[in-house]
Every structure is written in C-alpha cells, then in structure tokens.
Amino acid sequence: MNTLLKMDKVLLLVLVCLAALGIATLYAAVHHGDITIWQRQNIFWLLGIIIFVSVAFVPLRMIGLVTWPIYLLALLFLLLIPFIGDMQMGARRWLDLGIINLQPSELMKWALMLLLAHWFASREPTTIINFSAAAAITVVPAGLIAMQPDLGTALVLLFAASTMLLASGIRWRWVIGAVATSPVCLYLLWNNMHNYQKTRVLSFLDPQSDPLGAGYHVIQSGIAIGSGGLFGKGFMEGTQARLHFLPEQHTDFIFAVLAEEGGLLAVLLLLILYAITVSRILIIASRAHTRFGSLLCVGIASIFMLYIFVNIGMVSGMLPVVGVPLPFISYGGSALVTMLAALGVVMRVGIESKEKIPWQRPGSPLT
Amino acid sequence: MAILLLLLFARLINLQFYQHEGLLLQANKNRINVVPLLPTRGVITDRNGKGLALNHVSYQVQMISERVEDMDKTIARLQQLMAWSDQQVDNIRKRIRRARSDRPVLLADKLEWQSVAPLAARLHHFSGVNVIAGTHRYYPYDELTSHLVGYLSLAGPKDLRRGYLRTENVGHSGLESTMESMLHGTPGTQQEEIDAHGQRVAVLKQFPSEMGKDVRLSIDVELQEVASKALGNRTGAVVVMDVQSGELLTVLSKPGFNTNRFITGLEHEQWQSWIKDIRKPLLNRTTQAAYPPASTMKMVAGFAGLRHKIPLAAGRTECPGYLELADRKMRCWKRKGHKHVTLHKSLVQSCDVYFYELGDQLGMQRLVDEARMWGFGEQTGVAITPESRGQLPPSVQRLRDGRTRPWYRGETMITAIGQGLSTVTPIQMARFAAAIANGGKILKPKLYAGSEPTIIREVDVDDKHLKIIRKAMRDVIAEPKGTAHWALNWAPWSVAGKTGTAQVVAMAQDEEEEKLAKKTPELDRHKDHAWFMGYAPYDNPKVAFAIFVEHGGHGGSDAAPVANALIRKLAQQESERANAL
Numbered sequence: 046m047n048t049l050l051k052m053d054k055v056l057l058l059v060l061v062c063l064a065a066l067g068i069a070t071l072y073a074a075v076h077h078g079d080i081t082i083w084q085r086q087n088i089f090w091l092l093g094i095i096i097f098v099s100v101a102f103v104p105l106r107m108i109g110l111v112t113w114p115i116y117l118l119a120l121l122f123l124l125l126i127p128f129i130g131d132m133q134m135g136a137r138r139w140l141d142l143g144i145i146n147l148q149p150s151e152l153m154k155w156a157l158m159l160l161l162a163h164w165f166a167s168r169e170p171t172t173i174i175n176f177s178a179a180a181a182i183t184v185v186p187a188g189l190i191a192m193q194p195d196l197g198t199a200l201v202l203l204f205a206a207s208t209m210l211l212a213s214g215i216r217w218r219w220v221i222g223a224v225a226t227s228p229v230c231l232y233l234l235w236n237n238m239h240n241y242q243k244t245r246v247l248s249f250l251d252p253q254s255d256p257l258g259a260g261y262h263v264i265q266s267g268i269a270i271g272s273g274g275l276f277g278k279g280f281m282e283g284t285q286a287r288l289h290f291l292p293e294q295h296t297d298f299i300f301a302v303l304a305e306e307g308g309l310l311a312v313l314l315l316l317i318l319y320a321i322t323v324s325r326i327l328i329i330a331s332r333a334h335t336r337f338g339s340l341l342c343v344g345i346a347s348i349f350m351l352y353i354f355v356n357i358g359m360v361s362g363m364l365p366v367v368g369v370p371l372p373f374i375s376y377g378g379s380a381l382v383t384m385l386a387a388l389g390v391v392m393r394v395g396i397e398s399k400e401k402i403p404w405q406r407p408g409s410p411l412t
Numbered sequence: 413m414a415i416l417l418l419l420l421f422a423r424l425i426n427l428q429f430y431q432h433e434g435l436l437l438q439a440n441k442n443r444i445n446v447v448p449l450l451p452t453r454g455v456i457t458d459r460n461g462k463g464l465a466l467n468h469v470s471y472q473v474q475m476i477s478e479r480v481e482d483m484d485k486t487i488a489r490l491q492q493l494m495a496w497s498d499q500q501v502d503n504i505r506k507r508i509r510r511a512r513s514d515r516p517v518l519l520a521d522k523l524e525w526q527s528v529a530p531l532a533a534r535l536h537h538f539s540g541v542n543v544i545a546g547t548h549r550y551y552p553y554d555e556l557t558s559h560l561v562g563y564l565s566l567a568g569p570k571d572l573r574r575g576y577l578r579t580e581n582v583g584h585s586g587l588e589s590t591m592e593s594m595l596h597g598t599p600g601t602q603q604e605e606i607d608a609h610g611q612r613v614a615v616l617k618q619f620p621s622e623m624g625k626d627v628r629l630s631i632d633v634e635l636q637e638v639a640s641k642a643l644g645n646r647t648g649a650v651v652v653m654d655v656q657s658g659e660l661l662t663v664l665s666k667p668g669f670n671t672n673r674f675i676t677g678l679e680h681e682q683w684q685s686w687i688k689d690i691r692k693p694l695l696n697r698t699t700q701a702a703y704p705p706a707s708t709m710k711m712v713a714g715f716a717g718l719r720h721k722i723p724l725a726a727g728r729t730e731c732p733g734y735l736e737l738a739d740r741k742m743r744c745w746k747r748k749g750h751k752h753v754t755l756h757k758s759l760v761q762s763c764d765v766y767f768y769e770l771g772d773q774l775g776m777q778r779l780v781d782e783a784r785m786w787g788f789g790e791q792t793g794v795a796i797t798p799e800s801r802g803q804l805p806p807s808v809q810r811l812r813d814g815r816t817r818p819w820y821r822g823e824t825m826i827t828a829i830g831q832g833l834s835t836v837t838p839i840q841m842a843r844f845a846a847a848i849a850n851g852g853k854i855l856k857p858k859l860y861a862g863s864e865p866t867i868i869r870e871v872d873v874d875d876k877h878l879k880i881i882r883k884a885m886r887d888v889i890a891e892p893k894g895t896a897h898w899a900l901n902w903a904p905w906s907v908a909g910k911t912g913t914a915q916v917v918a919m920a921q922d923e924e925e926e927k928l929a930k931k932t933p934e935l936d937r938h939k940d941h942a943w944f945m946g947y948a949p950y951d952n953p954k955v956a957f958a959i960f961v962e963h964g965g966h967g968g969s970d971a972a973p974v975a976n977a978l979i980r981k982l983a984q985q986e987s988e989r990a991n992a993l
Binding site for chain 1: 413414416417419420421423424425427428429431432434435436438439440442443605606607608609613
C-alpha cells in the first residue's frame with residue numbers, strides 16, 4: 046500500500062485521462078461496425094492495469110536481472126518468425142503462441158530498450174568496444190524486423206536506441222559521423238525496400254498521384270482531420286469515420302477519428318496529455334537515483350515520443366505511412382499492455398527514488 | 413520533444429484551421445451523392461382516353477460484381493434461368509468488365525415479371541445480383557400507331573448536350589419526339605449519403621421531379637383500327653380529318669413496325685430487316701412520302717378552269733379515247749372514249765381527254781398556282797416530322813445547264829391529270845378534301861383533342877364553282893357510271909369523293925430489288941397507285957379523308973372500299989352517341 050501511494054500522482058491522473066479518451070475514441074471508431082473490438086480493448090485495459098500495478102512492485106534490480114533473458118527470448122521469437130509466423134497482408138509479423146498472438150517486434154522494442162539501459166548503466170558509450178556492442182545488439186533485431194518486413198518498427202527501434210545512446214553520453218563526433226553517412230544508409234535502405242514500402246514513401250511525397258491506391262489512406266485521413274475544424278463534428282458524428290472512408294480507423298488511423306469528431310480542441314487536449322506524460326517521465330528520469338532507472342525512463346519516453354510523432358505525423362500526412370500505433374488510443378492488446386508495463390517501470394523508478402535505501406552505495410550500477 | 417510536438421500541432425492547425433473549408437467540402441463530396449430522380453413521362457391517349465403510349469412497370473437485373481462469389485458460375489446459372497443467348501452473355505460480360513466492381517451494372521432491363529420471377533425467387537442463391545422494379549414505355553396499339561406515336565430511345569450525344577441524363581429516354585420519332593418537351597417533365601434530384609462502398613446509407617434531401625404532361629390526341633384509335641383492317645396487308649396511308657376544326661381522327665401508315673421492340677431492346681437484325689424491307693415499314697406514308705396525285709388533281713384543274721373562265725369549263729368536248737398531239741397520242745384511261753364530255757361528266761367518269769384540253773388551255777402557270785392555293789407544294793405544319801412538301805412543277809422548266817425553257821404542251825396536259833412531276837402527301841390530300849367541303853378554308857391539321865382550328869388561308873373561290881365541283885364529286889358515288897359508285901353508293905352517309913389511279917413506271921432500281929420483287933408476287937411493283945379522297949356527309953360535311961394504296965390498283969375498286977369502312981364506323985359511332993343521349 047505504501048508503494049502504491051508513492052506512485053507519481055500526475056502521471057497517474059494523465060493516464061486516467063488518456064484511458065478515458067482512448068476508450069471513448071475507440072468506441073466512436075467501431076460503434077458502426079464490430080463493437081466486440083471495443084469490448085476486447087476494455088479487457089486489455091483491465092489486464093494492462095493489473096500488469097502496470099504488478100510491475101510497480103518489482104524492484105529495479107530484478108528488472109536488471111531479466112534484461113538479457115528477455116532480449117534473448119525476443120530475439121528467438123524474431124528468428125522463429127520466418128518459419129512459423131502468421132502471414133498477414135504480405136508480411137510475417139505475428140507469432141501464434143497458442144494462448145496469445147504475439148508480435149515479437151513489439152516485444153523486442155522494449156527488450157532492446159531494457160538491455161541498452163542495463164548495458165550503459167555500468168558502461169560509458171565512449172569506448173569503441175562498448176559502443177560497437179550496443180550497436181550490434183540494436184542492429185541485429187532491427188535487421189530481422191525490417192526483413193519481416195516491418196520497416197516502421199525497425200526505424201522506431203533504431204531511433205529509440207540512438208536516443209538512449211545520446212542520453213548515456215555518446216561522443217558528439219560519432220553523432221556527426223552518423224549524420225554524415227546517413228545519405229549512404231538511406232540509399233542502401235531504399236534499394237532494399239519492398240515495392241509496397243516504396244510506393245508508400247512515394248505516395249507520401251505526392252499523395253494525389255494515386256488517389257485510390259497507396260495515397261488513399263493519407264488523403265482520406267487528411268480530409269477527416271481537416272473537415273473536423275476547430276470544434277469537430279461531434280462524438281460519433283464523423284462522416285469520414287462513420288461511412289468507412291477512413292481506413293484502419295480503429296488502429297493506426299484512429300487519430301483521424303478523434304480529430305474529425307473532436308476538432309482541434311480534442312487534438313490539443315491529446316497533445317497536452319502526451320506532453321505531460323513524456324515530460325513527467327523525463328522528470329522522473331532526472332530524479333532517479335540510479336543510472337539504470339534514469340536510462341530506462343529516457344528509453345521509455347523516447348519510444349512514447351516516437352510513437353506519438355510518427356503516428357500523428359503519418360495520419361496528418363507529414364510522414365510516410367508506417368504501422369505505428371497511437372499510444373493508449375489505438376486498438377491493440379500487446380501494444381497497450383506493454384506500454385502500461387513500461388509506465389509501471391517508470392512508476393517503479395519514481396518509487397525507488399523516493400525510498401531511502403540504507404545499503405545504497407553511490408556508483409553501484411544495479412542498486 | 414517540445415519541437416516535435418509543436419511541429420505536429422502546427423501541422424494540425426494548418427489542416428484543421430487553414431484548410432478546414434476545402435477539406436470539409438471534400439468530406440461532403442465523399443459522402444453525398446446526388447442522384448437524379450427521373451420524371452414520369454406523360455401518357456398519350458386518343459380522343460376517347462384509350463392509351464396509345466403508357467408507362468408499364470418493368471424489371472431490371474443488376475449486379476455488383478465485387479459481391480459475386482463465383483462469377484463464371486453465376487453467369488452460367490443466370491443464362492440458364494433468363495434464357496440469354498450466347499451473344500447477350502458476351503455483351504453482359506463486356507459490360508461487367510468495363511464497370512467499377514463496387515457499382516451496380518445493368519445486366520438486363522425492361523423485363524416482364526414472368527421472365528424475372530424465376531430469378532427473383534432464387535435471388536438468395538445469387539449474391540451480388542438484384543432485381544429492381546422501374547417503368548418502361550408501352551404502346552398498347554403498337555404497329556397500328558407506330559408512325560404516329562413513335563418511340564423512345566436512350567439519350568444520345570445530342571440529347572446529352574441539351575441537358576438530358578445518360579439514363580434517360582428521349583422521344584426519337586413521331587409524337588414522342590415532337591411533343592417531347594411536354595411529355596418529358598422535369599427531373600428532380602435526391603441527395604443521398606453513401607458510404608465508402610457506394611452504398612446508400614440515408615436520404616438527406618429530396619427535390620421531387622415534376623411529372624410530364626399527359627397528351628390527349630384528336631385521334632380515334634378505333635377508327636384507325638378500322639382503316640388498318642380495311643387496308644389489310646396492303647401498303648398505304650389513311651388520313652381522316654375533321655373538316656371544320658382540322659383535327660385528325662386517323663393518321664395511319666402501313667406497314668407499321670413494332671414500336672415495343674424498340675423498347676424491349678432492338679436486335680440489329682430486326683433493324684436491318686426493316687431498313688432493307690422494300691415495303692419500307694419505317695417510312696411514314698402520311699407525311700413523309702409524296703406520290704403523284706393522279707385524277708384527284710382534276711378538281712384543281714376544274715377550279716382553275718372555272719376561275720379563269722375558260723370556255724371549256726362551261727362547255728363540252730369530245731373524248732374519242734385519246735387526244736392527238738403532234739405525232740403522239742395522249743390516251744384516256746377509257747380506250748373507247750367518253751363521247752361528249754363536260755366538266756361534270758369528266759370528273760364523275762374521270763375522263764382524261766377533257767382535262768388534257770383544259771390543262772392545255774390553262775397553261776402550266778395557272779395550274780400550278782391553283783394547286784398551290786389549295787395547299788399543295790407546302791408543308792401542312794402537322795406535328796408529325798419529318799414532313800414532305802410534295803412537289804409542284806416550276807412554271808418554267810429548268811434544264812441541266814441552267815437555261816430555262818417553257819413546258820411542252822404534253823407536259824402541261826399530264827400535269828392537269830395529276831401525272832408528271834407533281835407529287836402530294838396523303839395529309840395534303842385530306843386537307844384538300846376538307847377545304848372543298850368547308851368552303852375553301854385551308855386548315856392546319858391538328859393532333860390535340862379539342863384544339864381551336866387554325867385557318868392558314870381561305871381560298872378565294874366562288875360558291876357557284878364550289879357547288880359544281882362538289883356536285884360532281886357527289887356524283888362520282890351517286891351516278892352508276894361514277895368511278896366509286898359500286899364501292900360507296902350504299903354507305904350510311906352520302907359521300908362525295910374522287911378516285912385517282914396513278915400510273916407507276918417504277919422500274920427496279922437494281923438487280924437485287926428485281927429479285928426481291930419477283931420473290932414477292934403480291935408486291936407488283938408495276939401496279940398503279942390507288943387514291944380515294946373525299947368527304948361526308950355530302951349535305952353537312954363532317955369528315956374529310958384521303959386514302960392511298962401503294963401499287964393498289966384502281967382508286968375506285970381498291971381505295972374507295974376503305975372509305976366505305978370508315979364511313980360505316982363513323983355512322984355507327986354517331987348513332988351510338990345519339991342512343992346514349
């Protein structure tokens with residue numbers, strides 16, 4: 046009980062607001078179709094909250110111990126995917142584990158973040174060996190994910206890893222070097238992309254060139270957002286959503302439903318909630334007693350931020366279409382549960398920073 | 413982080429504030445579908461309210477191809493059920509390939525309930541296929557009124573430019589065409605909300621269409637039926653006109669064609685067979701075709717002779733059966749000749765020699781002027797298009813090199829008996845008969861019931877002259893030697909009229925026609941055309957008529973009996989009306 050009371054109140058309140066907004070928006074997105082989607086998501090919320098609370102009780106030391114096993118397990122799943130993965134829309138991304146359908150790439154994001162936090166908790170990224178090892182544990186899963194193919198998640202993985210490298214104090218000339226070599230990387234990336242990925246990128250650059258094909262998603266979501274105006278069309282009144290002009294409206298494009306029905310007002314509310322969430326996580330990171338906890342929070346914040354930016358950027362036509370969910374709003378069990386678990390970790394970091402642990406020695410990486 | 417969030421926010425302000433109006437418009441364009449509501453076409457009835465062109469409920473078979481599970485199987489089963497030919501199936505497949513897979517494609521339309529019923533009962537086995545009720549034009553009298561009423565066809569490029577919709581029908585011949593603006597009505601629109609699959613979700617707004625106006629014709633379809641029966645399967649035309657109002661009671665051209673075939677989808681072969689048929693079923697013989705007037709022109713010569721006080725008109729001459737002109741013999745139809753002939757006798761017995769002489773003394777100019785006065789050589793202005801003017805010879809002859817020369821005497825002579833260059837349409841002939849009956853009023857033929865008479869001109873004709881000609885026309889029937897005595901003397905009304913027998917030198921135009929003519933012996937292309945025109949009753953004229961039988965033989969024996977049938981019917985109708993009162 047004592048532990049629960051030590052949870053960060055601001056983050057808790059924002060989470061409640063996001064949950065309410067998410068559940069309402071999802072209802073608006075599916076009420077004219079398959080309502081069981083909404084019911085399932087509510088069960089995922091319950092499950093996620095249980096996990097969230099449970100994780101808050103797990104000492105960070107324990108988390109540190111499981112970083113390698115989780116990472117290796119996720120890597121194993123990724124390796125299994127080409128052999129036993131479910132084929133959906135031309136890509137193998139899902140693993141049927143009997144009880145649940147798991148998306149190993151989703152698991153890997155968090156596993157990598159955990160491992161990197163653990164790795165740099167006791168090491169400085171300024172040595173070539175440390176940096177190369179970190180690069181290796183990032184690039185191997187990213188490559189596997191890109192081969193599924195799921196370019197969006199692979200990029201998220203790379204961006205999250207880079208953020209953590211920066212936070213852990215990388216040398217700036219390496220950053221400059223990375224930026225300098227990026228055109229070469231982009232060229233290699235482009236050549237290895239699948240056709241559907243290329244058309245997505247191209248249609249992002251000029252959506253009107255193929256209004257019924259690849260550009261259709263972006264055009265329709267743009268229309269939905271723009272037609273919402275300042276105050277929106279009203280709850281469950283969005284015509285783009287209601288009449289199915291908006292594709293994927295309960296998953297990746299759910300932001301357009303919110304923007305159409307709630308207008309700029311709802312959009313502003315959501316962005317403020319996100320801003321508070323991310324900044325609160327970073328505040329907790331800065332107050333953390335351990336480098337591990339602090340890096341964990343930075344990693345989690347960066348993944349959140351990337352999700353938010355990539356998703357909204359994609360739906361509003363600023364970025365190409367990549368399959369990234371909108372945190373706490375999009376339908377999807379594994380994404381929601383892992384995000385709640387991650388927030389649980391953040392809470393734990395906050396709790397531990399409030400506890401006076403008598404045997405704590407400065408400089409000890411895992412305490 | 414703050415930069416990223418601000419970037420997003422800026423983008424969203426751009427979309428939701430600056431681009432809001434344009435994008436809202438697009439959202440509405442997405443969901444709002446404006447569907448035309450086609451007006452119900454006005455109905456055409458005859459003077460007694462009998463339907464000539466009606467709107468019948470009919471059925472369409474439509475398909476949304478993306479909802480069809482197994483296209484080949486579905487089409488095969490539909491073919492079996494609907495009894496489609498392989499060619500029809502090919503066309504249907506083409507249409508399906510060309511159309512969007514989420515929009516309905518028309519597979520077959522204008523179907524009767526009997527033919528869609530088997531499909532409608534099994535519709536649940538045919539996913540993506542639907543049967544939809546609508547209306548189509550139906551012509552109860554079909555062939556009988558085919559030229560008069562005409563038919564509809566789907567709007568063509570010209571009609572689209574005039575603002576018609578692609579799915580609309582437009583009158584393309586007969587009254588359906590000339591009364592199009594009245595019959596058509598005004599289309600309305602309906603704003604529908606559709607979803608992304610193009611399915612209607614709700615009706616938002618409706619601007620109802622305005623029905624087309626119904627048209628009641630002056631035509632008496634029963635009388636037309638009588639005329640048709642009397643003509644039998646001969647080729648020809650019958651026009652019956654009210655002598656006072658100019659209302660047309662019968663406008664019949666034979667052979668007719670099947671107007672309902674146009675509506676239920678005309679096959680190429682059928683159309684070709686109508687076009688190639690040497691009986692020319694598509695030709696409206698009442699207005700479109702002009703024929704030599706033959707002896708019916710003798711009244712014109714008579715009026716001219718009286719008007720210009722030619723002594724012969726009041727006197728007499730000898731008919732030995734021919735008239736010698738230079739080295740030629742101009743024959744009278746009666747080889748033995750008519751002996752002494754006056755104007756009266758030559759009209760009653762249709763002596764040619766008398767009129768050769770009268771024409772010779774009048775000259776071409778005066779003959780043609782008289783004919784023009786009585787309404788020949790000009791369109792009557794009847795609302796049936798296209799209308800021929802017929803033809804009158806010019807007052808001098810134009811040669812091919814552009815020079816002119818006066819007519820030879822022989823040419824003037826045959827013009828006086830209605831041969832040679834002049835041609836007239838049956839409707840002009842009926843109007844001529846009406847003008848004689850009503851005292852010289854040239855009327856515009858009317859097709860609406862109860863319309864006011866329009867007098868185009870009144871011929872300046874002496875009552876005495878009228879009486880002379882009328883008496884002669886009466887005696888064509890009343891005198892035993894009159895050319896129509898045997899056909900009409902016992903008709904219930906006293907009839908005045910004139911026969912005409914136009915010589916035809918219709919040579920086959922090419923070998924193919926010759927073969928065709930030989931194959932159809934009933935169609936003797938060298939037989940004369942038969943005319944009969946006149947009015948009845950003699951003392952109190954009510955109707956005028958013109959009967960034309962193409963290659964019919966003789967006016968008296970072949971055309972006049974048709975008049976007898978008409979007069980019987982009219983008299984019967986009058987007595988029925990009297991009894992009803």
